[in-house]
Amino acid sequence: MRHKPLDFYDIDDLLTDEDRQIxxxxxxxxxxxxxxxxEDHFQAGTFPAHLVREMGEMGFFGTQLEGYGCPGLSYTAYxxxxxxxxxxxxxxxxxxxxxxxxxxxxxxxxGSPAQRERWLPGLASGALIGCFGLTEPDHGSDPGxxxxxxxxxxxxxxxxxxxMWITNGSVADVAVVWAKLDxxxxxxxVERGTEGFSAPELKNKHSLRASVTSELVFxxxxxxxxxxxxxxxxxxxxxxxxxxxxxxxxxxxxxAAGACFDASREYSLTRHQFGRPLGSFQLVQAKLxxxxxxITKGQLxxxxxxxxxxxxxxxxxxxxxxxxxxxxxxxxxARVSRDLHGAAGIVSDFPVMRHMANLESVITYEGTHxxxxxxxxxxxxxxxxxx
Amino acid sequence: MKIAACxxxxxxxxxxxxxxxxxxxxxxxxxxxxxxxxxxxxxxxxVLLAEANKGxxxxxxxxxxxxxxxxxxxxxxxxxxxxxxxxxxxxxxxSDNLGVAKALAAVLKKEAVDLAFFGKVAVDDDASQxxxxxxxxxxxxxxxxxxxxxxxxxxxxxxxxxGGGMEQEVRGSFPVVxxxxxxxxxxxxxxxxxxxxxxxxxxxxxxxxxxxxSAGDVAPKVAVSSYALPPSREKVTLLGGSAQEAAAELVRxxxxxxxxx
Numbered sequence: 001m002r003h004k005p006l007d008f009y010d011i012d013d014l015l016t017d018e019d020r021q022i023x024x025x026x027x028x029x030x031x032x033x034x035x036x037x038x039e040d041h042f043q044a045g046t047f048p049a050h051l052v053r054e055m056g057e058m059g060f061f062g063t064q065l066e067g068y069g070c071p072g073l074s075y076t077a078y079x080x081x082x083x084x085x086x087x088x089x090x091x092x093x094x095x096x097x098x099x100x101x102x103x104x105x106x107x108x109x110x111g112s113p114a115q116r117e118r119w120l121p122g123l124a125s126g127a128l129i130g131c132f133g134l135t136e137p138d139h140g141s142d143p144g145x146x147x148x149x150x151x152x153x154x155x156x157x158x159x160x161x162x163x164m165w166i167t168n169g170s171v172a173d174v175a176v177v178w179a180k181l182d183x184x185x186x187x188x189x190v191e192r193g194t195e196g197f198s199a200p201e202l203k204n205k206h207s208l209r210a211s212v213t214s215e216l217v218f219x220x221x222x223x224x225x226x227x228x229x230x231x232x233x234x235x236x237x238x239x240x241x242x243x244x245x246x247x248x249x250x251x252x253x254x255x256a257a258g259a260c261f262d263a264s265r266e267y268s269l270t271r272h273q274f275g276r277p278l279g280s281f282q283l284v285q286a287k288l289x290x291x292x293x294x295i296t297k298g299q300l301x302x303x304x305x306x307x308x309x310x311x312x313x314x315x316x317x318x319x320x321x322x323x324x325x326x327x328x329x330x331x332x333x334a335r336v337s338r339d340l341h342g343a344a345g346i347v348s349d350f351p352v353m354r355h356m357a358n359l360e361s362v363i364t365y366e367g368t369h370x371x372x373x374x375x376x377x378x379x380x381x382x383x384x385x386x387x
Numbered sequence: 388m389k390i391a392a393c394x395x396x397x398x399x400x401x402x403x404x405x406x407x408x409x410x411x412x413x414x415x416x417x418x419x420x421x422x423x424x425x426x427x428x429x430x431x432x433x434v435l436l437a438e439a440n441k442g443x444x445x446x447x448x449x450x451x452x453x454x455x456x457x458x459x460x461x462x463x464x465x466x467x468x469x470x471x472x473x474x475x476x477x478x479x480x481x482s483d484n485l486g487v488a489k490a491l492a493a494v495l496k497k498e499a500v501d502l503a504f505f506g507k508v509a510v511d512d513d514a515s516q517x518x519x520x521x522x523x524x525x526x527x528x529x530x531x532x533x534x535x536x537x538x539x540x541x542x543x544x545x546x547x548x549x550g551g552g553m554e555q556e557v558r559g560s561f562p563v564v565x566x567x568x569x570x571x572x573x574x575x576x577x578x579x580x581x582x583x584x585x586x587x588x589x590x591x592x593x594x595x596x597x598x599x600x601s602a603g604d605v606a607p608k609v610a611v612s613s614y615a616l617p618p619s620r621e622k623v624t625l626l627g628g629s630a631q632e633a634a635a636e637l638v639r640x641x642x643x644x645x646x647x648x
Contacts, residue, residue, distance in 0.1 A: 018586065021461040025577040032576065059579030071580050081579075 006258050008296045011303055015076065022077045026084035029058055034088035039348040041210040045203065047091065048210065049171065056126020060085070060096055062104040064244070068120035070104070075309035079251035079302055086252035087259045090358035091211030093252040098167045099123060101245035103130030103176050106187055109240070110231030115189060119174060131172035131199075133163030133216045134238045140165075141371050141386070144235055148179040148218065150188060157181065157228065159188065159197075159221040165365065169214025170201040176229075177216065178238045187229035187237050196221040207361040243316045246366050247309055250322035251302045253330035253362060254295060256355040260330075260337035261291045263350050267341050278340070287336050294329040301325060317379040324372035331359040388443040391503040392433040392468065393491050393521070394426035396451050396458050397511040410613040420454060422462040424574075425506025431572035432536055432565075433504050434467030440538070447471040448494045448503075450479055450487050456590055464585035465577040471588070472498070476595040478602035486605030488520030493598035495525060500562065502543075507532045507566040515566075522564035530557050534570040 005012075005027075012020060033051060041048050055061065059071055060081055066072030078100070086093035104123050107115055122128035139145045148161025159179055169175070175190045175197075190197055196219040201212055229237070265288060268279035278284045305322045308314035334356035338345035345352050363369050371386060378384045398404065399419040407414050422430070430447065437443040447463040449455055452475060459471040474490045482490075495503050505518035522529035534554075535546035542560035548568065549555045595601060626633040642648040 017457050017460075018582070021457070021465070021577070021582050022579055024461065025465070025579060025582060029576045057578060058576060059581075063579065071583055073579065073583075 006261055006292070006295055007299075008292055009300065011299050014303055015080075016074075019074065019076050019080055022073065023080040023084060026058075026060065026081050027087070029054075030084050030088040030092075034085075034092055038089045038092070038210055039351070039354065042089070042091075042354050043209070043348060045205070045209045047095075047171070047212045051092070052095070052129060053126040055096065056124060059124075061099045061126060062108070062120065062124045063100065065100075065104060065108045065120075068108070068116050069124035070108070070120065074306070075247065076303070076306035079248055079306045082248035082252040083255040083258075083302075085255065087255035089210050089354065090252065090256055090362055091208045093248075093255070094167050094208060094211050094362075097245045097248050097252070098132055099130055101248060102132035102241045103174070105244050106132075106176055106229060106232075106237065106241050107189070110187060110229040110237060111189075112226070112230050114226065115229070119189070122173075128173040129168055129171050131166050131168040131175045131214070131216070132238075132241065133166055133169075133175050133177040134242075135163060135165050137162055137164040137215070141368060143178070143238065144185075146178065146180060146185070148177070150179045150181040150186065150223070152181065153222075156222040156224055157188065159190065159218040159223050161218050163216040163218075165202075166199070166214045166216050167208075168212055169199040169216050171212050172199070175199075175216055176241075177218070179218075181228075184233050185235050185237065186233060188223050189227040189229070190216075190218070190221060190223055191227075194221055194223070205361075207357045209357075239316070242366055243319050246323040247305060247314070247319050249362060249366055250298075250305065250319070250326045253323075253326040253359065254298050254302060256359060256362075257291070257295050257298070257326075257330035257333045260334045260352050260355050261288070261295060263352050264288060264291065264337045264340045267344070267350070271342075271344075284340060287340055291333045291336065294333060298322075298326045298329055317375055320367065320372040320375040323367065324369050324376075327359060327363045328369060331356070331363050334359050388436075388440060388502070389446065389498060389500045390433045390436060390443060391446045391448050391495055391498060391500040392426070392430040392463070393448045393495075393503055393505045393518070394430065394459075394463060395423045395506070395509040395511070395517075396420050396449060396455050397423040397509055400424065400510055404616070406614045406616060410615070411611075412614060420458055422458055423506050423509040423511070425508055425510070425567055425569065427462065427466075427506070427574040428569060428571050429504035429506050429565075429567040430463050430466060430468060431574045432567055433502075434575075435572055436502075436536075436538070437467065437469075444469050446498055446500065448474075448491055448498075450474045450490050452480070459590055460585045460588070461577060461582065464588045464590075465582040466575055467581075469588065471590045473590055473592045474595070474598065475592050476602075476605075478595055478605050481607060482605040483607040483609040484514055484516040485520055485608055488517045488524060489600060489605055490595065490598065491517065492521040492524040493600055494593070495521065495562075497598060502561055503527075503564050505564065505566045507568050518564050518566045525562070525564070527562050527564050528559055529564040529566070530559065531566045532568040533557075533565050534568045536565060536571060 062070040063073040064078040150157040150159050173192045177188045177190050198217045199214045201214045271278045301322050337352040374386045399421045402418050405414045433445045437445045445468050447468040508515040530545045533545040537544050545557045547555045626636050
């Protein structure tokens with residue numbers, strides 16, 4: 001199925017030619033390479049690993065970075081890439097978000113020249129896969145309370161602890177792991193195959209089934225001294241990564257919402273009940289109009305935030321608002337789409353329940369809906385409600 | 388070697404076409420434009436040849452307006468075309484297939500290409516006229532609907548599907564016009580780094596006079612009197628009841644109402 005994008009407010013006019021060409025190129029790739037296979041992977045609970053190299057060759061990874069095989073595109077272009085990938089599936093977009101924002105970004109920004117040289121070209125081309133470990137089994141919204149520890153032991157750091165809900169964990173060649181060294185959060189590059197490091201995959205998910213989610217276990221892992229990220233100390237390191245990724249998610253959610261809207265519009269015009277198309281009923285029209293309304297507002301939000309990111313003056317609270325709003329409306333749209341499709345909404349002939357199930361993760365990961373709400377509350381009042 | 392791929396900018400195949408109130412043409416507002424899919428195959432074949440033969444240049448040629456530039460960059464230069472030539476002239480806006488063929492032939496001659504690929508048909512008007520006309524104007528041979536193309540010695544070998552599952556092999560020398568069938572090549576996806584590189588590639592805009600042609604040379608010989616959409620499908624009746632009842636009712640209607648039994 002080809003997707004004619006919903007663009008009720010002519011937001012296309014606000015994009016540059018380059019942005020539009022990039023968006024269209026990603027869309028064509030998703031139409032041709034993701035949509036035909038994604039339902040089968042989702043049903044089987046498998047990640048379409050064969051797409052990784054292709055995504056690398058297409059230039060989808062680390063687009064917002066410059067040098068080391070990265071093209072230095074705008075943040076708006078990065079957002080549009082996320083939007084189109086998530087129009088395909090949140091799992092595919094999650095892969096790209098982790099690779100670009102949570103792995104390549106910290107190595108690029110906080111890594112040593114040798115670390116950049118070693119990892120970035122391979123991560124950009126898709127020859128290498130990365131993952132990001134911040135959340136722990138007992139610490140999600142409160143990462144500052146993490147228990148994973150590194151100790152300086154002569155010629156290496158000794159890493160102990162565990163990370164949880166890690167996208168790409170079991171397939172990653174390198175993990176960017178955040179752990180406390182003498183009480184201060186630091187980033188470490190832990191390589192696949194290092195003794196004591198394992199990454200068992202979580203297989204019982206109802207969501208993001210076409211994506212790998214893992215636990216990372218560090219059982220006395222010796223990490224070479226040169227694998228510490230030298231450029232940052234404290235939680236601001238991982239939080240900077242998350243701000244970049246969350247920005248992309250705000251666009252990605254619009255892709256999933258757009259796919260649900262397209263499917264719902266189509267279904268409402270082709271499905272007849274009581275001798276009339278579903279779309280002729282006022283309640284159905286109200287649902288479609290509600291989707292149109294929210295997607296259009298979300299598009300304006302992400303477009304503006306993209307420009308602020310490109311100008312280097314986006315505040316993380318603004319990113320919180322876009323992430324929480326767009327994922328919230330996308331999940332709502334997916335649920336309404338499922339309802340609008342009736343019984344057909346639960347089978348894989350239509351993408352709506354897959355998107356719905358995926359978005360149940362997206363609303364929780366990278367800062368839960370509630371935490372982002374409280375970030376806004378803190379910005380308004382100056383009082384932090386979650387510590 | 389210099390290869391041209393001649394392309395037409397057409398509405399995307401999933402566009403919803405509506406006709407202007409006076410019936411003189413289609414309503415262009417809201418239409419997403421693309422390079423016609425068979426022309427995209429032609430570009431791919433040209434680029435594959437260039438990649439396999441060092442020193443080969445691929446020139447993309449089209450007739451169009453300012454809007455064509457973005458299509459040329461995204462659909463042709465971002466997938467391997469080296470540069471593009473856009474023939475833009477008010478007189479061409481109201482011309483016909485022969486006028487377009489004259490403009491393209493003039494570019495092919497000026498560029499002194501060895502080989503010109505076209506799509507076998509443009510998906511908007513389905514006319515399939517321009518490549519043959521251009522070949523004739525140039526005095527070049529034409530191989531239509533090629534499904535395979537290879538360089539062979541100082542010439543080429545092409546294969547055409549000729550129906551009934553049979554294939555025809557054609558050999559020839561340059562210069563030549565080849566039109567691309569679907570199987571000739573699989574167009575690649577535009578990669579983001581290539582899209583960035585395409586921004587810097589040259590798109591030359593030429594007028595008719597740059598090509599030694601006048602408005603009179605491209606004055607239309609064919610006038611389109613009007614456009615009309617196909618009639619909408621007549622009402623469909625779904626017969627209810629059990630299979631037996633529905634079958635009996637269907638036979639009754641075919642006999643008594645449609646009178647075909």
